[in-house]
Amino acid sequence: MNVFDAIQQRRAMKRFDPEFQLSQTDKKQLLNNVMQNAPSAFNLQHWRPVLIEDAELRQQVRKIAWDQPQVTEASLLIILCAKLDTWEKDASQVWTGVPEETQKVMVGAIDQYYRGRSQTQRDEVMRSAGIFAQTFMLLAKDQGLDSCPMDGFDFDAMGKLIQLPEDHVVCLMIAVGKGTSQPYPRIGKLPYDDLVKLNHF
Numbered sequence: 001m002n003v004f005d006a007i008q009q010r011r012a013m014k015r016f017d018p019e020f021q022l023s024q025t026d027k028k029q030l031l032n033n034v035m036q037n038a039p040s041a042f043n044l045q046h047w048r049p050v051l052i053e054d055a056e057l058r059q060q061v062r063k064i065a066w067d068q069p070q071v072t073e074a075s076l077l078i079i080l081c082a083k084l085d086t087w088e089k090d091a092s093q094v095w096t097g098v099p100e101e102t103q104k105v106m107v108g109a110i111d112q113y114y115r116g117r118s119q120t121q122r123d124e125v126m127r128s129a130g131i132f133a134q135t136f137m138l139l140a141k142d143q144g145l146d147s148c149p150m151d152g153f154d155f156d157a158m159g160k161l162i163q164l165p166e167d168h169v170v171c172l173m174i175a176v177g178k179g180t181s182q183p184y185p186r187i188g189k190l191p192y193d194d195l196v197k198l199n200h201f
């Protein structure tokens, strides 16, 4: 499938075939492809996807997610989390393989960009997670799968359910599987000129 078709055909799926099962190999391959190829700020790869495979835990997630059926029907349910302090903990590691001088420059630049700027640290992981999610959903479409990005859930309760570490945040949830519902027509798209500004607001 070409990229344009994948973009056009990806829709937020509301119901999935609960009998459809992706193999563990397929799930891993999908995730790995995204992890290897999606961009992230300073290559920090902030994302930490948590796969909810346990049926009882799925039920608990559904309870805190407005009882949305995608949660239990999807073959793959990912709570896309991110690590807030990758800038401090992982910077050297993700810049190995370049000349030593370049690595030093990058690690220094990363430190300067993030240190003492908690809002920037949080914004940055959300940006990377958003791009990760869209890349993932387009790849899923390419593989004949449907998906739904979701933030209709109680974030604090989710953190507790998945035992989120202190230095991580929950970004959003992604459900993937074989869709069984017809998407709503593409509605309410705002006019180009209302959204796009030329040079300034």
Ligand SMILES: Cc1cc2nc3c(=O)[nH]c(=O)nc-3n(C[C@H](O)[C@H](O)[C@H](O)COP(=O)(O)O)c2cc1C
Pocket: 010, 011, 012, 013, 014, 068, 148, 149, 150, 151, 152, 153, 172, 183, 186
């Ligand atoms: C961050 C985010 C959160 C969303 N949360 C939910 C959700 O909890 N449940 C749901 O059914 N759809 C959810 N959606 C899907 C949107 O409603 C959907 O993308 C939008 O209506 C446009 O439809 P389309 O994706 O089919 O083009 C979410 C989308 C985004 C980007």
